Each structure stands twice: as structure tokens, then as C-alpha cells.
Amino acid sequence: DPYASDPERHPVLRINNLKPFNAEPPPEILSDSYITPSAFFFKRNHLPVPQVDPASYQLHVEGIPGGVLTLSLEDLKTQFPKHTVTATLQCAGNRRSEMNSVKQVKGLNWGIAAISNATWSGAKLRDVLLAAGYGPDVAQWAHHVQFEGLDKDVTGTTYGASIPLNKAVSEEGDVLLAYEMNGEELPADHGFPVRVVVPGTVGARNVKWLGRIIVSKDESSSHWQQNDYKGFSPGTDWDTVDFKSAPAIQELPVQSAVTTPADGAVIDRSAGEVTVKGYAWSGGGREVVRVDVSLDGGKTWQVAQLRANDKGQPPEPPRPPGRAWAWKLWELTAPLPPDAQELEIVCKAVDNSYNMQPDTVPPIWNLRGVLSNAWHRVKVTIKE
Ligand code: MTE
Ligand code: MO
Incomplete structure (x- = not known):
């Protein structure tokens, strides 16, 4: 073996x-x-x-x-x-x-x-x-x-x-x-x-x-x-x-995803709020400048907080333009919408060339399944 x-x-x-x-x-x-x-x-x-x-x-x-x-x-x-x-x-x-x-x-x-x-x-x-x-x-x-x-x-x-x-x-x-x-x-x-x-x-x-x-x-x-x-x-x-x-892939397109909560998670109404976390990154040294988060499948949006360090550590020194090689972690805490029984959490990132992620998978589907960077969607339920 x-x-x-x-x-x-x-x-x-x-x-x-x-x-x-x-x-x-x-x-x-x-x-x-x-x-x-x-x-x-x-x-x-x-x-x-x-x-x-x-x-x-x-x-x-x-x-x-x-x-x-x-x-x-x-x-x-x-x-x-x-x-x-x-x-x-x-x-x-x-x-x-x-x-x-x-x-x-x-x-x-x-x-x-x-x-x-x-x-x-x-x-x-x-x-x-x-x-x-x-x-x-x-x-x-x-x-x-x-x-x-x-x-x-x-x-x-x-x-x-x-x-x-x-x-x-x-x-x-x-x-x-x-x-x-x-x-x-x-x-x-x-x-x-x-x-x-x-x-x-x-x-x-x-x-x-x-x-x-x-x-x-x-x-x-x-x-x-x-x-x-x-x-x-x-x-x-x-x-x-x-x-x-087709050319060989080198630089990758802008990317982000929700790491928590997980798809299918259950949130207690009594918590009053939800904290969403994730990562965002772009290829070619392009810096992620913003991450938008929606709790309603993309109808309304809020801007997440970006972070480029470990808690308690100094932030990464600012990178010269075009040399942002590392991801940003992001986080958003928002009140639970009063009427919703279910949330469709969505995130999308923007890099400094204003490249944005496509909203759905079908237009970027390809037979090898590479470059998959559509808006990431996570469904959670709210327990009363
Ligand atoms: N290098 C060698 N020699 N052999 C490999 O199989 N896999 C490549 C790359 N370099 C590979 C390699 C691929 S496809 C990826 S995504 C990265 O290594 C993964 O690096 P990691 O295992 O350190 O995360
Ligand atoms: Mo890979």
C-alpha cells in the first residue's frame, strides 16, 4: 500500500x-x-x-x-x-x-x-x-x-x-x-x-x-x-x-461563505438575536473591502464587520494595494426578525476591483465543478 x-x-x-x-x-x-x-x-x-x-x-x-x-x-x-x-x-x-x-x-x-x-x-x-x-x-x-x-x-x-x-x-x-x-x-x-x-x-x-x-x-x-x-x-x-x-486557472474569483450557523441549525427565539460568521477572500491580491449579509434570502442587506487578526492579536499590517493575500473573517450580529419562522442567511463579498459574487449557481455551473462562488445560502429555523 x-x-x-x-x-x-x-x-x-x-x-x-x-x-x-x-x-x-x-x-x-x-x-x-x-x-x-x-x-x-x-x-x-x-x-x-x-x-x-x-x-x-x-x-x-x-x-x-x-x-x-x-x-x-x-x-x-x-x-x-x-x-x-x-x-x-x-x-x-x-x-x-x-x-x-x-x-x-x-x-x-x-x-x-x-x-x-x-x-x-x-x-x-x-x-x-x-x-x-x-x-x-x-x-x-x-x-x-x-x-x-x-x-x-x-x-x-x-x-x-x-x-x-x-x-x-x-x-x-x-x-x-x-x-x-x-x-x-x-x-x-x-x-x-x-x-x-x-x-x-x-x-x-x-x-x-x-x-x-x-x-x-x-x-x-x-x-x-x-x-x-x-x-x-x-x-x-x-x-x-x-x-x-480554456486557460488554466491561476487567480481565483472573489469568494465568501457562512461558517456559522450551519445549514439546518435551530435558533431559540429567546436568544433575541443571531450572530453570523464567515470568511471572505479574493484571488490575485485583491482585497475584500465589504461583505453583505442578508437574513431574508437577499431582499434586505446589512454590512458585516471584517477582521484580519486573531482575537487579542494585533491586526495584520495593512497590505500594499494588490498584495492582499490573506482572507478576512467577518461577523454580523442582528436582531431576529419578529415574524420570521425561518431565516435564509446569505452572504456575498466585494473586492477592491468591485468584483462581486454571482447570485446563483446555474449560470456558473461547469462540468468539473470548479470556481464555485455563488452567494452562499444557509437556512435556519427559529424555535418559539
Ligand atoms: N502538490 C503536490 N506535489 N501534489 C498535490 O497533490 N495538490 C494541489 C496543491 N499542491 C498537490 C500539490 C492542490 S489541488 C491543492 S488545492 C493544494 O496543494 C492543497 O494544499 P494543502 O494540502 O496544503 O491544503
Ligand atoms: Mo485543489
Whole structure:
């Protein structure tokens, strides 16, 4: 069993698939803390977790004329300045179950918690590429930076993905070769000893157990870059889909969801009020500037309070424009409407480009169930 050496996991995680391991925390845990503890951070593995010996680990940087740069873990830690970035990771399939309930899609049936927030520390990819000889001459012909994981399928094929070169080399891109998560060495499930963290970019490009970096003219030729993680029209089905016709997902659209109360919860009338909590985030470093909450299915709205810190901790320092990589948690406490027996709680977020979430799923439905970001709706009943 290639999965026999997979690490232990926290029992509270909701398992979507055991081998490979895919799991998300109960939603209310996400809004309990701004920084998601690593044990509760969602886990999305396509393959068995590789066992990597940190003492003999090597990272190869290829594709730049002049040769291959090979770094040990020690080299990565000592030859480059250490940077720390707080960044939210979201799987392209987060909230896929809501698409599934409109019409069947292919993929893991994620709820609303295939998203989490952590602090990541490591070397900047930019610094490593410069050390490998990256310069304006390379920018003439190179367009992408590919990443290969050390996790392999039975045929020996590794997990792989790529990002645009601009994102990788930009001073403002904040792409890390991370060896720490939340102040400790990376857990096995999250890519020990080194993973790429591409802030603002879909989870799939944040390659774990990083083995090779390749500066290239072309995107990664991996299955996950070419024939997966792409968006299509609601009218496209498996007979007509042409994966070459759509770009690989990189930045994700604006997103939010209600983490508590849970769908189907019962609230006592005597409580007099209801507190609604959730998360909101947008891709590409776009900052969430507002979250609107409705208790009546979207007829009337109130503005939620946003928070970018853990209670008792100082708030995250304001991010330069375009570099808001981390989510906002939000909260709204409102009196229970006197006549209602039932509430349909809805949330929607707005980012600083004034992008907003679509109100329903059908117009954004797609056969792979990715990019699911319609208004999130939760029904609760009021007990007299
Ligand atoms: N990297 C490798 N090497 N293998 C993988 O299976 N899964 C990707 C990405 N990086 C994956 C990977 C996907 S689809 C997601 S959503 C994120 O890792 C999940 O990161 P996490 O498990 O740390 O939450
Ligand atoms: Mo993912």
C-alpha cells in the first residue's frame, strides 16, 4: 500500500477521500481563528505523501542557460533571506458540492472548507531564480515557471503545475519556497520539506514536496495544468469539452461563505438575536473591502464587520494595494426578525476591483465543478 506511510491526521477533519487523503475541517473551525492551525488546514493530495529525507533533499532549478542550480534544504535556509507571508490557499473545487446539487459534476465533493489561511516562511522564488542566473535575457523567451513535486503515481509521473513567469519574478508577487508553516517546519501533508506558496493563486499551483523548478517557454505539460483545473460554459458537456480551448486557472474569483450557523441549525427565539460568521477572500491580491449579509434570502442587506487578526492579536499590517493575500473573517450580529419562522442567511463579498459574487449557481455551473462562488445560502429555523 503506497499510502501506508501517510502521516496521522486530526480526527475532526471531514474525509472526502482516504487514499489519496483529502479532507476539510468543520466550517465553524475556520472562523474560530484567523490563522488556521496546521492540523485543521484543509488537505488536498492527488498521490501518496512522499517521504523525503531533509538531509539529502535537493531542489533543482533548471531551464536558465548556464546550468542547473542545485540547493540543499540548508542552502535554501542559509543562502537566501527568510520572508514570511500570510496567505490563504483555496482549492479550485471549494464548494463543489453546491454545483453538484444543481447538476452532477466530476470531482471531490468539497463543502465550503477547502480553504484555509496560514503564515508561510521561506526564501523568495525571485531570489532563487536570480541566483540561478535569471535576468532580462531570460525574460525575452521564458513565459512560465514550472514546478514538479516528489509525489509520484504508479507509473512514476510526478505532480506538476506552472505559473506565469511575471508572477514568479515580480518583487510584488511574494512567491515563496516555503519551509515553514505557522512558525514550524512544514507538516508532511503540506509539503515537507519545501513547497511553493503562490499567494493569490489557486491551490493547485502551490506545489508541495517541491523537487524541480523549470524556467520555460511553455506551461507545465502535466495533466493538472492541461486537462484539469479549467473553467467552461454551463453548456459544455463531456462530449464537447476541449481542454485546449480554456486557460488554466491561476487567480481565483472573489469568494465568501457562512461558517456559522450551519445549514439546518435551530435558533431559540429567546436568544433575541443571531450572530453570523464567515470568511471572505479574493484571488490575485485583491482585497475584500465589504461583505453583505442578508437574513431574508437577499431582499434586505446589512454590512458585516471584517477582521484580519486573531482575537487579542494585533491586526495584520495593512497590505500594499494588490498584495492582499490573506482572507478576512467577518461577523454580523442582528436582531431576529419578529415574524420570521425561518431565516435564509446569505452572504456575498466585494473586492477592491468591485468584483462581486454571482447570485446563483446555474449560470456558473461547469462540468468539473470548479470556481464555485455563488452567494452562499444557509437556512435556519427559529424555535418559539
Ligand atoms: N502538490 C503536490 N506535489 N501534489 C498535490 O497533490 N495538490 C494541489 C496543491 N499542491 C498537490 C500539490 C492542490 S489541488 C491543492 S488545492 C493544494 O496543494 C492543497 O494544499 P494543502 O494540502 O496544503 O491544503
Ligand atoms: Mo485543489
